[in-house]
Amino acid sequence: AQSVAQPEDQVNVAEGNPLTVKCTYSVSGNPYLFWYVQYPNRGLQFLLKYITGDNLVKGSYGFEAEFNKSQTSFHLKKPSALVSDSALYFCAVREGGSQGNLIFGKGTKLSVKP
Amino acid sequence: GAVVSQHPSRVICKSGTSVKIECRSLDFQATTMFWYRQFPKQSLMLMATSNEGSKATYEQGVEKDKFLINHASLTLSTLTVTSAHPEDSSFYICSATFVGGGNQPQHFGDGTRLSIL
Numbered sequence: 160a161q162s163v164a165q166p167e168d169q170v171n172v173a174e175g176n177p178l179t180v181k182c183t184y185s186v187s188g189n190p191y192l193f194w195y196v197q198y199p200n201r202g203l204q205f206l207l208k209y210i211t212g213d214n215l216v217k218g219s220y221g222f223e224a225e226f227n228k229s230q231t232s233f234h235l236k237k238p239s240a241l242v243s244d245s246a247l248y249f250c251a252v253r254e255g256g257s258q259g260n261l262i263f264g265k266g267t268k269l270s271v272k273p
Numbered sequence: 274g275a276v277v278s279q280h281p282s283r284v285i286c287k288s289g290t291s292v293k294i295e296c297r298s299l300d301f302q303a304t305t306m307f308w309y310r311q312f313p314k315q316s317l318m319l320m321a322t323s324n325e326g327s328k329a330t331y332e333q334g335v336e337k338d339k340f341l342i343n344h345a346s347l348t349l350s351t352l353t354v355t356s357a358h359p360e361d362s363s364f365y366i367c368s369a370t371f372v373g374g375g376n377q378p379q380h381f382g383d384g385t386r387l388s389i390l
Contacts, residue, residue: 193378201384202277202279202368202384203366205378205380208378249316261307264316265315
């Protein structure tokens with residue numbers, strides 16, 4: 160069965176420092192991996208995805224993620240955090256690499272302090 | 274970019290009433306729409322998958338008679354919470370994918386905060 164794990168409930172970072180939000184997955188076959196961000200009382204916004212190709216994927220708002228097949232990870236990163244990056248981040252994997260259901264991690268709350 | 278509009282954003286109503294939530298894809302056609310429920314401080318739980326012109330596929334444990342889903346066109350899906358009770362209070366989010374989307378991301382509405390008194 161497919162699954163996604165986000166091992167950290169919360170990540171605290173000082174503004175200007177690099178940030179990493181961790182995600183590991185378990186899926187049969189090739190994974191389609193996604194990162195979404197959720198601001199309070201809002202729906203999810205798409206940040207980036209990995210389908211195939213380069214392991215380093217660049218997305219919105221300066222975020223990037225690195226696909227590591229051997230470690231089955233897809234960590235979200237940003238070189239320099241902003242206070243406005245504070246939000247809830249969800250990692251997700253698509254079943255079977257098709258237009259199917261997304262399976263979400265439990266989410267990681269990112270708090271960036273000035 | 275792809276925009277999904279969800280309406281209303283917030284509903285407060287008495288126990289026993291039915292509430293309809295609309296999910297529209299504004300600038301693309303969506304063969305598939307998904308309905309999620311999010312509990313406080315928890316991840317999203319998929320409730321059902323809605324395919325245009327056919328019956329929705331409900332996840333295990335979701336009452337299909339309680340949560341009625343209609344996907345009558347390629348741009349509109351509705352979720353009706355029938356005879357709502359306080360335990361139905363939650364944040365409901367819809368998402369949609371393009372026609373022939375394959376590896377396209379889902380695009381999410383802004384969610385509906387449902388509060389049943």
